[in-house]
Structures are given as C-alpha cells and as structure tokens.
Amino acid sequence: MTDNGQVFHINTRGISPTKGPVALPEPAERRAGEIIRQYPQSRSAIMPLLYIAQEHFGLITQAGIDWVASRLSLPPIQVWEVATFYTMYYKKPVGRYHVQVCRTLPCALRGAKKVSEFLHRRLGLKPGEVSKDGFWSFEEVECLGSCGTAPMCQINDVFFENLTDEKLTQILARIEKEKPDLRFSTIRDELGAGLAGSPKSEIV
Numbered sequence: 623m624t625d626n627g628q629v630f631h632i633n634t635r636g637i638s639p640t641k642g643p644v645a646l647p648e649p650a651e652r653r654a655g656e657i658i659r660q661y662p663q664s665r666s667a668i669m670p671l672l673y674i675a676q677e678h679f680g681l682i683t684q685a686g687i688d689w690v691a692s693r694l695s696l697p698p699i700q701v702w703e704v705a706t707f708y709t710m711y712y713k714k715p716v717g718r719y720h721v722q723v724c725r726t727l728p729c730a731l732r733g734a735k736k737v738s739e740f741l742h743r744r745l746g747l748k749p750g751e752v753s754k755d756g757f758w759s760f761e762e763v764e765c766l767g768s769c770g771t772a773p774m775c776q777i778n779d780v781f782f783e784n785l786t787d788e789k790l791t792q793i794l795a796r797i798e799k800e801k802p803d804l805r806f807s808t809i810r811d812e813l814g815a816g817l818a819g820s821p822k823s824e825i826v
C-alpha cells in the first residue's frame with residue numbers, strides 16, 4: 623500500500639523461491655563481489671547486480687532474479703520489487719537498439735510527443751513494440767534525469783539530447799549503418815565504443 627492509501631499490485635507470475643545455488647561466469651561473479659564490498663549493507667547493491675543479471679541474460683529473468691537474491695541473501699520478491707519499478711530493467715525482450723523516449727513534463731513541454739510521433743513513423747513501431755527483425759524497439763518512459771537538454775531519448779545506454787526530427791534522422795541512420803556498441807557493461811565497468819567520433823554522448 624502506498625503512503626496515500628492506494629493499493630498497488632506487483633505481477634508475481636513466474637516468481638518462485640530461489641532454487642539452490644545460482645552462479646554466473648567468473649567475471650560477473652567477481653564484479654558482483656567488488657560492488658557488494660562497496661556498501662555497508664549488501665542489499666544496497668541490488669541495482670548494480672540487476673544490471674549484471676540483465677547484461678548476462680539480455681533481460682530480467684527468473685534466473686537473474688534468483689542470482690541477485692542469492693548473492694545478497696534476499697527473498698526473490700524483494701529483488702522483483704526493484705526490477706519492476708524501474709524501466710531500465712527489461713522485463714520483456716527488447717531490440718538490439720532500444721529507444722526510450724522521455725515523456726515527463728519538461729520533455730513534454732519541449733516536444734517529446736513530436737519525438738515519439740517521429741519514431742513511430744520512422745521505425746513503424748508503437749511504444750512497447752519490437753521490430754520484426756529485432757533491430758529496434760521503442761518505449762516511452764518517465765524522466766531520465768536529463769531535463770535541461772529536453773527533449774531527449776536514451777538508446778541502449780547513451781543519451782541523445784536536444785532532439786529534432788533532423789537530428790533523429792541522422793542518429794538513426796548512423797546507428798543502422800555503423801551498428802555501434804551503445805551499451806554500458808557493468809561487468810567490465812565501461813561504456814561501449816559508441817558512434818565514431820563521439821563515443822560518450824550525443825553525436826550531432
């Protein structure tokens with residue numbers, strides 16, 4: 623129940639108790655250990671460990687939840703609660719390039735609807751859909767913390783800001799041509815090479 627008395631429900635389908643030891647490959651386990659040691663209470667490492675699970679499995683799966691739960695000695699439901707709250711954890715498969723458009727007020731006032739409509743036309747996708755070839759997926763999300771450069775979107779783990787139709791046209795064309803690594807690896811603790819010439823931020 624929330625503070626204002628509203629009742630909400632978490633989709634508990636698929637949740638089951640942790641089934642014995644779960645282990646990921648050694649680099650993931652080592653990185654998880656490093657992260658857990660940074661916190662006085664191990665449960666504080668839920669979010670980075672969920673990123674590791676997502677990086678390994680490609681999305682948040684029951685096996686990933688069980689792994690996080692076992693590393694942090696928590697019930698799986700507590701890990702699900704965090705995973706289902708945040709849109710950056712994928713609860714269903716996404717495309718190779720996952721476009722998340724912020725639709726919260728500052729972005730809305732600066733043209734987020736236009737950005738979404740442009741993507742709908744350009745990608746042929748409605749929010750929540752994945753293209754048939756699995757290359758693109760598209761979603762509308764709440765504030766991504768880049769309000770000062772609205773309107774903006776996040777593609778995989780890279781922000782693209784101050785968007786216009788022209789800018790988006792160039793960004794999408796370059797991604798289709800260059801197929802850059804726009805992922806942040808929590809296991810390696812580094813961002814992918816990104817688009818040529820501007821690996822860490824927007825490109826045009």
Ligand code: FES
Nearest residue numbers: 724729765768769
């Ligand atoms: S409102 Fe869009 S990033 Fe904050």
